[in-house]
Amino acid sequence: MDINIPEVLREAEDEFARYEKALVENDVEALDGFFHDHPMSIRYGGGENLYGYAEIKAFRAARSPAGLSRSLERTVITTYGRDLAMASTMFRRPSAPGKIGRQMQTWVRFPYGWRIVAAHVSVIDEPVV
Numbered sequence: 430m431d432i433n434i435p436e437v438l439r440e441a442e443d444e445f446a447r448y449e450k451a452l453v454e455n456d457v458e459a460l461d462g463f464f465h466d467h468p469m470s471i472r473y474g475g476g477e478n479l480y481g482y483a484e485i486k487a488f489r490a491a492r493s494p495a496g497l498s499r500s501l502e503r504t505v506i507t508t509y510g511r512d513l514a515m516a517s518t519m520f521r522r523p524s525a526p527g528k529i530g531r532q533m534q535t536w537v538r539f540p541y542g543w544r545i546v547a548a549h550v551s552v553i554d555e556p557v558v
Contacts, residue, residue, distance in 0.1 A: 430510050441506050441514035441536060444543045448534075449501070455494035461486050465537065465544035472548045475530075496524035512538040529555045 451459035468481040504518040514536040
């Protein structure tokens with residue numbers, strides 16, 4: 430299996446960047462479009478466990494748009510073959526001093542484009558070094 434085929438990696442990086450832009454701008458329609466519309470899609474969040482596209486979509490519709498700005502750190506995107514990508518990043522929000530967020534996404538290429546099939550978001554106290 431080929432890891433990080435250059436053109437596939439660029440595609441995954443572009444999709445991740447588009448997702449991030451939609452997230453901080455609270456573009457709910459765009460965010461809904463990034464997730465695979467299927468009952469097996471999963472998103473674990475800071476305070477919710479969402480099973481299936483319908484639950485993910487309902488969460489997005491009800492989420493407050495306040496405090497979504499953030500800065501990313503240590504983003505790693507890795508592709509496996511031509512149709513699977515993993516995106517991992519840490520983030521900080523001005524609204525959450527002393528905390529660090531972690532996000533992972535599993536992306537799959539379908540005939541209609543890249544979609545997230547699983548995601549995990551969590552926030553922890555910033556580690557003391």
